[in-house]
Amino acid sequence: EVQLVESGGGLTQPGRSLRLSCVASGFTFGDYAMNWVRQAPGKGLEWVGFIRSRAYGATTEDAASVKGRFTISRDDSKSVAYLQMNSLKTEDTAVYYCTREGFGGWQQFDCWGQGTLVTVSS
Amino acid sequence: DIQMTQSPSSLSASVGDRVIITCRASQSISRYLNWYQQKPGKAPNLLIYAASSLQSGVPSRFGGSGSGTDFTLTISSLQPEDFATYYCQQSHSNPRTFGQGTKVEI
Numbered sequence: 001e002v003q004l005v006e007s008g009g010g011l012t013q014p015g016r017s018l019r020l021s022c023v024a025s026g027f028t029f030g031d032y033a034m035n036w037v038r039q040a041p042g043k044g045l046e047w048v049g050f051i052r053s054r055a056y057g058a059t060t061e062d063a064a065s066v067k068g069r070f071t072i073s074r075d076d077s078k079s080v081a082y083l084q085m086n087s088l089k090t091e092d093t094a095v096y097y098c099t100r101e102g103f104g105g106w107q108q109f110d111c112w113g114q115g116t117l118v119t120v121s122s
Numbered sequence: 123d124i125q126m127t128q129s130p131s132s133l134s135a136s137v138g139d140r141v142i143i144t145c146r147a148s149q150s151i152s153r154y155l156n157w158y159q160q161k162p163g164k165a166p167n168l169l170i171y172a173a174s175s176l177q178s179g180v181p182s183r184f185g186g187s188g189s190g191t192d193f194t195l196t197i198s199s200l201q202p203e204d205f206a207t208y209y210c211q212q213s214h215s216n217p218r219t220f221g222q223g224t225k226v227e228i
Contacts, residue, residue: 035218037166044209044220044221044222044223045158045160045166045209045211045220045223046220047211047217047218047219047220050218061216061217063217064123064217097165097166102168102171104171104172106153106154106156106171106172106175106213107154107213107218108156108168108171108172108177108213109156109158109166109168109211110168110171110177112165112166112167113165114165115165
């Protein structure tokens with residue numbers, strides 16, 4: 001069974017850091033690009049960024065709202081994707097989902113984790 | 123950035139109704155348009171990708187159409203489990219923007 005499990009969320013103060021993890025199972029993790037998507041309480045979905053597979057250089061792209069503060073990385077040997085979040089702001093409060101990008105070139109998000117809640121508050 | 127606009131923002135429907143949700147992109151995205159369903163407290167689930175391709179395991183009452191800037195999601199006969207929020211998303215270019223969502227209520 002294809003599965004993604006996020007962890008690392010919690011309550012933190014503005015200006016602090018958190019690292020989220022996304023553990024994958026049931027598929028060859030290294031073959032896939034991985035994305036992060038967030039959802040503020042009661043709001044819609046916002047794309048955070050993604051990391052390409054190693055075959056495409058494992059390069060990353062980020063949303064403007066997190067550029068310079070958030071970093072996406074991956075460890076294919078452990079089947080884990082990470083979201084390092086620095087200089088957190090109250091507006092970063094959200095459920096964070098990791099997603100797998102499907103094959104075929106259409107870049108659809110065909111598998112989602114259950115999400116982990118990040119709350120930034122003083 | 124490409125802006126995605128869904129309409130309506132919400133709708134009320136009954137079991138058995140045909141439901142149509144539209145999504146408009148601020149510039150052409152070819153067929154790089156995906157639809158997701160989200161139920162309260164749950165992660166989104168992929169329904170349609172490449173504007174009209176049905177994701178494996180998704181019931182055939184869901185259908186998608188369109189290309190360029192205008193797209194539709196159609197539920198041919200609404201079922202009780204279909205009451206949820208639906209999002210379109212463009213995957214043509216970064217940032218991969220979502221529509222604001224359409225809540226389908228009883």
